[in-house]
Amino acid sequence: MKSIKPLIMIAPNGARKSKKDHPKLPISISEIVKCAISCKKQGADAIHAHVRNKRGEHVLDAGLYRELIDELAIRLPDMLVQITTESLGRYSPAEQCEIVEQVKPKAVSVALREMLSDKNEKRQRKFYWSAYENQIELQHIIYSPEEILYLDSLIREKIIPDKNISILFVLGRYKKKMDASPKDLIPFIKELEKTKFSKRAKIMLCAFGQNEQNCLIEGVKLGFDCRIGFENNHLTQNGKMAVSNGEQVANLVLAINKLNMDIYNR
Secondary structure (H helix, E strand, O other): OOOOOOOEEEOOOOOOOOOOOOOOOOOOHHHHHHHHHHHHHHOOOEEEEOEEOOOOOEEOOHHHHHHHHHHHHHHOOOOEEEEEOOOOOOOOHHHHHHHHHHHOOOEEEEEHHHHOOOOOHHHHHHHHHHHHHOOOEEEEEEOOHHHHHHHHHHHHOOOOOOOOOEEEEEEOOOOOOOOOOHHHHHHHHHHHOOOOOOOOOEEEEEEOOOOHHHHHHHHHHOOOEEEEOOOOOOEOOOOOEOOOHHHHHHHHHHHHHHHHHHHHOO
């Protein structure tokens, strides 16, 4: 019987949180690298990277991204580094495109609603097709079930390539402080089944709040990959402050191993 082995991506900091939220939230390049090393030891395969300026603010900065990528390439050569284009209300779609053009990362996450907000179809098509042609693994961030069908329409219109489709489903919210629940995944699955790419897209899941791990395990059962870390949640399942990002990864790995044992013993 084949074991379930999802890809685990650590999202250690995000764009909004500070050390006031958790004292071990990694902010500097050295802190992010140290965190990545710890998470790799616990079972993480990839990192979703945000960089901060000297004031600790989220920035889309090519120099900082290159510094982080170069350092991780030395310390963790087999760990995939995914950069973000998150706007946080500060960056336009054009500026988000520019950071990808400047950095030329191996992987990038792009929120569909942000990149398409200016209705510039020509620029959108150029951006998505350029990423594909340059072999950048582009992950579409989907915040609501309705966006799945929007993505499907853009693929049918050839604005987005019908190739190597990678998606992140986001359960829960920042602004409304909505903690995710495994049942939140149901409408995403229903909409996914209506698309032309439902059987071949690479799906990853992340979830806000202390139910993060339970949500991820439900996704694992469906063959989804996992994104875990302080960006979305810095609490344990019992609501206490987690010790570190590494502890969150370790607990997820334990849960996946238990799931595999349960499957094997059926």
